[in-house]
Amino acid sequence: MKLLTKEQREKLLKNGAASAARLAEPDNEGETYDFHPVVKLFCPWGGGTWLLTELDPEEPDIVFGLCDLGVGCPDMGTVRLSELEAVRGPAGLRIERDRFFKATKSLSAYASEASQRGCIVA
Template sequence: MTFLPKSIHDRLLANGRRQDPVRGTEDEIDFHPVVKLFTPDANCTWLLTEIDPEEPNIAFGLCDLGLGFPELGTVSLSELASLRGHLGLPIEVDRHFKAKKPISRYADEAAASGHIAA
């Protein structure tokens, strides 16, 4: 995906490979987000932790479409790459974002407040 720098893409894929053998078990890994994506003109935010190694177009993370109901789930990277906000601006990588906690904590806080605060 052109909007994801190779180093970030590689880290997401590495996390997906680590998660794959334990996915759905009690040993599932609660990763810190690798990247924060946002629409500068549409109030949407994504915190991604991993890419599915079997389906490299699918990422997992916390998704907030600005409607007050952020949720953990999968997202298509090709759809994100083609997404444009109200002014036609593409998704951007927040180059200053540094995760300070695991994705489950961001998800709990987002559920309580209705938006991702990262």
């Protein structure tokens, strides 16, 4: 299974372009948009979870979102899709896309909740 569908990739790129444009505004003080996650990825053999909102339009292998490696300290940041695609677990398992995930709140709301609980709940 591909980590991103064509539609998800397009939405992530659109969000990334909007954030890049906003950051380029002269009066902006580093604020970007607080998008709803577009996709949820997870590690089927462990606690890793990623809620992704944007792809970097300049380097579309870099994705931004809430990242949780399952060790109790979820954080917002970037990760390379190629690195997630290269991960292999027991019996060759791979990182997967949650086909049933529907975001119900903004990324910052998920991050706030994850900070309190020590893990992403989505």
